Amino acid sequence: MTETSQLQAGRWPLHTKIFVGLLVGVAFGLIANIGGSRLGADLSNNGLADWIEIAIYWAEGVGQVFLRLMFMVVLPLVFSALSLAVVEIGDPAHLGRVGLRTIGFVCVLSITAVLLGVGLVNLIQPGKAVSVEQRERLEARFAKSAGDKEEKAKKSKPIRDTIIDMLPENPLQEAVGALDGSSKGNGMLAVMFFAIVVGLSCAARPVECRPLVELLGAFSAVSMIVIEFAMKLAPYGAGCLVFAISAQLGLEMLTALFWFAAVAILGLAIQMFVVYSLVLRATTGESPLSFFNNISEAIFLAFGTSSSSATLPTSIRVAETNLHLPPKIANFVLTVGATGNQNGTALFEGVVILFLAQVLGINLSLADQLQVVLMASLAGIGTAGVPGGSIPMIVLVMQSVGIPAGSIAIILGVDRLLDMCRTVVNVTGDLVIAKCVSHLCPDDAPVTAGHSSASE
Ligand code: ASP
Numbered sequence: 001m002t003e004t005s006q007l008q009a010g011r012w013p014l015h016t017k018i019f020v021g022l023l024v025g026v027a028f029g030l031i032a033n034i035g036g037s038r039l040g041a042d043l044s045n046n047g048l049a050d051w052i053e054i055a056i057y058w059a060e061g062v063g064q065v066f067l068r069l070m071f072m073v074v075l076p077l078v079f080s081a082l083s084l085a086v087v088e089i090g091d092p093a094h095l096g097r098v099g100l101r102t103i104g105f106v107c108v109l110s111i112t113a114v115l116l117g118v119g120l121v122n123l124i125q126p127g128k129a130v131s132v133e134q135r136e137r138l139e140a141r142f143a144k145s146a147g148d149k150e151e152k153a154k155k156s157k158p159i160r161d162t163i164i165d166m167l168p169e170n171p172l173q174e175a176v177g178a179l180d181g182s183s184k185g186n187g188m189l190a191v192m193f194f195a196i197v198v199g200l201s202c203a204a205r206p207v208e209c210r211p212l213v214e215l216l217g218a219f220s221a222v223s224m225i226v227i228e229f230a231m232k233l234a235p236y237g238a239g240c241l242v243f244a245i246s247a248q249l250g251l252e253m254l255t256a257l258f259w260f261a262a263v264a265i266l267g268l269a270i271q272m273f274v275v276y277s278l279v280l281r282a283t284t285g286e287s288p289l290s291f292f293n294n295i296s297e298a299i300f301l302a303f304g305t306s307s308s309s310a311t312l313p314t315s316i317r318v319a320e321t322n323l324h325l326p327p328k329i330a331n332f333v334l335t336v337g338a339t340g341n342q343n344g345t346a347l348f349e350g351v352v353i354l355f356l357a358q359v360l361g362i363n364l365s366l367a368d369q370l371q372v373v374l375m376a377s378l379a380g381i382g383t384a385g386v387p388g389g390s391i392p393m394i395v396l397v398m399q400s401v402g403i404p405a406g407s408i409a410i411i412l413g414v415d416r417l418l419d420m421c422r423t424v425v426n427v428t429g430d431l432v433i434a435k436c437v438s439h440l441c442p443d444d445a446p447v448t449a450g451h452s453s454a455s456e
Pocket of ligand 1 (some may be wrong): 082308384
């Protein structure tokens with residue numbers, strides 16, 4: 001049993017409880033979906049009985065309460081954990097080594113992921129399995145939400161401004177819109193940049209800045225206490241969220257998009273179990289099996305919440321307590337990774353774009369496909385770690401290679417299911433990088449006073 005598990009009171013460790021919650025949620029959701037359309041007299045727009053709609057409504061409510069308990073501390077945690085990590089790493093040369101290695105892993109893993117996705121779509125050709133009638137039905141059903149996503153994508157800026165906006169003009173304004181993408185600049189990336197600047201300044205003048213470092217340590221500790229409480233609700237919250245999704249998903253949708261979903265899941269599975277295992281083994285020599293076992297709580301939570309940001313506190317905790325990574329490396333790599341490294345999302349973006357091109361009969365040349373690889377890898381870096389955070393980015397990349405934005409509607413029906421799977425890969429990727437970077441950057445510098453690590 002892992003140390004995190006031992007912390008849990010009761011008969012079952014937390015990761016088992018979350019797993020059971022997810023299983024129960026999916027089982028009831030599927031029963032509701034299949035039975036709900038037959039048992040009820042009054043069917044809603046979704047073809048479900050009214051009482052199932054009410055159950056979904058309340059299950060979503062419970063799930064949202066759980067998600068909000070996690071989201072409410074994401075910002076204070078990202079800010080305090082990242083700036084403290086920078087203070088603790090202290091020496092700019094060491095920080096540079098950690099930063100560069102992190103960036104190196106992010107680039108390699110993101111590009112591998114997109115190449116994998118694009119390669120599988122070319123090989124299996126899932127787009128050919130969707131008939132014209134199925135395509136039209138899906139487009140009509142999700143046209144409204146596709147329009148909303150297109151609007152969001154239109155607000156995106158040229159690359160020059162994106163880089164400038166990494167430097168926040170007003171960090172508070174960026175923080176306000178960091179989770180829902182409504183900030184003026186780059187949202188979470190800008191907040192992270194500010195946190196690094198604050199951390200570097202504190203490291204440069206440790207005596208003068210000591211009170212601030214202590215305050216940041218207290219913020220980090222408070223965030224972890226709130227998360228500890230929220231995690232007690234995780235089996236129920238995550239179970240309710242997957243109940244609502246599987247009850248709404250509908251088997252018709254899954255049949256029409258079966259091959260698309262199968263290719264995406266196959267690619268994600270290869271990235272998770274083959275690519276990550278090879279990287280781990282080659283870099284650290286650690287057994288991938290024990291690694292996955294140690295991080296299982298973060299894996300189940302990522303699946304249940306579809307959010308890297310909501311999973312961040314748990315990732316930090318398992319990294320410190322189960323993987324025994326130094327808090328400064330875990331804090332730095334994982335907070336940066338939750339927004340800056342999304343391999344599963346990058347892979348998914350590649351799959352979606354090539355799949356839609358196949359469905360619509362658009363021929364993408366090798367140059368177009370290379371552009372997709374490059375853009376999807378970059379888009380994975382800036383995507384908000386929230387459910388559906390990647391959709392506006394996907395629309396952007398689609399437009400750049402001439403795929404009509406509205407056709408995103410075709411895949412929206414199964415997006416949430418695939419979001420759960422890609423978030424697992426995103427979170428696992430962050431933990432793989434944290435493990436590898438800490439192995440490659442051993443450092444015995446003493447921990448700066450004022451920072452209580454997440455697990456303390
Ligand atoms: N839900 C994903 C995450 O939080 C982002 C996405 O792919 O939409 O990592």
